[in-house]
Amino acid sequence: MKNCIKYITLISIFVFWLFPCNAEELTIYQIKEQMNIALEDMDNALQKLSEKYDEFKPEHPMGKTLWSALEKSRENIKFIYSSKIIYSELFLSTLEYDTEVFRRFIQFASIGRIPLSISSAVLDASLDLELKSRLIKTSETDxxxxxxxxxxxxxxxxxxxxxxxxxxxxxxxxxxxxxxxxxxxxxxxxxxxxxxxxxxxxxxxxxxxxxxxxxxxxxxxxxxxxxxx
Incomplete structure (x- = not known):
C-alpha cells in the first residue's frame, strides 16, 4: 500500500512538472489589486492637488478631464475584472502599463505640479481601459x-x-x-x-x-x- 501511494505521488509530481498549473488567474488578481490601489492613491493625490491648485479642481477644464478619466477607469477596470474571459498575456501586460501611468502621476503629485505629458498619459491609459471594456462587453473577447x-x-x-x-x-x-x-x-x-x-x-x-x-x-x-x- 505504501509503495502504491509513493508511486501515485511520483506520478502526480511528474504530471505537474510536465503541465504546470496556470498562474494566470493569480496574476489577474495581482494586477487588479495593484490597479485598485493606484486608482485610490490617484484619487487622494487629485484631492490634495485641487486644494492647492485651481486647475485640478473638478470645475476647471483640466481638473474635470482628469477626474472624469479617474472615474471612468474605475468603472472600466471593475467590469474588466468581473468578466470570465481568460485574458491573453499581452492583454494583462498592457493593464500593468496602465497601472504604471497612474503610479507616475502619483509620484509627480507628491512633489508638486504635474507635467502635461503625465496628465496626457493618464488620459491615454484611461482610453486604453475604455477600449478594452468596450470590446469585452460587445464581443466577449480581449x-x-x-x-x-x-x-x-x-x-x-x-x-x-x-x-x-x-x-x-x-x-x-x-x-x-x-x-x-x-x-x-x-x-x-x-x-x-x-x-x-x-x-x-x-x-x-x-x-x-x-x-x-x-x-x-x-x-x-x-x-x-x-x-x-
Missing part, C-alpha cells in the same frame, strides 16, 4: 483579429512590408511587436486598447499612427496604413 493592408499615398498595395505595433504609452523598442508575416495583407491578433502602428521596408519606416483597437466592439478589423516612402 483581442481583435486585425488585417492590415499596406499602401502608398496613391492607394496602391505595397508588398513585403513589416508591420509593427506598440502600446501607445510604451513607445519604445523594448515593447514593440510585429506581425508574423510580411504584407500585404498581413493579419495578427491585437489586444483591445490604444496602440501605435507603422510599417518598415528595407530599413525605412512608415509614419506611426494611433490605432484604437476595439473601438467599434468587433472581433475583426481591417485597416490601411502607409508604407515607407
Amino acid at each position: 483581442q481583435v483579429e486585425v488585417k492590415v493592408n499596406t499602401i502608398n499615398k496613391q492607394g496602391e498595395d505595397i508588398n513585403n512590408c513589416t508591420v509593427w505595433y506598440v502600446p501607445f504609452i510604451k513607445d519604445d523598442d523594448e515593447h514593440k511587436l510585429k506581425f508574423d508575416r510580411l504584407s500585404t495583407p498581413t493579419t495578427g491578433m491585437i489586444p483591445a486598447g490604444k496602440w501605435l502602428i507603422w510599417t518598415e521596408k528595407k530599413g525605412k519606416l512608415g509614419p506611426k499612427v494611433p490605432f484604437l483597437c476595439g473601438d467599434d466592439g468587433r472581433r475583426e478589423r481591417e485597416i490601411d496604413i502607409f508604407s515607407p516612402e
Whole structure:
C-alpha cells in the first residue's frame, strides 16, 4: 500500500512538472489589486492637488478631464475584472502599463505640479481601459483579429512590408511587436486598447499612427496604413 501511494505521488509530481498549473488567474488578481490601489492613491493625490491648485479642481477644464478619466477607469477596470474571459498575456501586460501611468502621476503629485505629458498619459491609459471594456462587453473577447493592408499615398498595395505595433504609452523598442508575416495583407491578433502602428521596408519606416483597437466592439478589423516612402 505504501509503495502504491509513493508511486501515485511520483506520478502526480511528474504530471505537474510536465503541465504546470496556470498562474494566470493569480496574476489577474495581482494586477487588479495593484490597479485598485493606484486608482485610490490617484484619487487622494487629485484631492490634495485641487486644494492647492485651481486647475485640478473638478470645475476647471483640466481638473474635470482628469477626474472624469479617474472615474471612468474605475468603472472600466471593475467590469474588466468581473468578466470570465481568460485574458491573453499581452492583454494583462498592457493593464500593468496602465497601472504604471497612474503610479507616475502619483509620484509627480507628491512633489508638486504635474507635467502635461503625465496628465496626457493618464488620459491615454484611461482610453486604453475604455477600449478594452468596450470590446469585452460587445464581443466577449480581449483581442481583435486585425488585417492590415499596406499602401502608398496613391492607394496602391505595397508588398513585403513589416508591420509593427506598440502600446501607445510604451513607445519604445523594448515593447514593440510585429506581425508574423510580411504584407500585404498581413493579419495578427491585437489586444483591445490604444496602440501605435507603422510599417518598415528595407530599413525605412512608415509614419506611426494611433490605432484604437476595439473601438467599434468587433472581433475583426481591417485597416490601411502607409508604407515607407
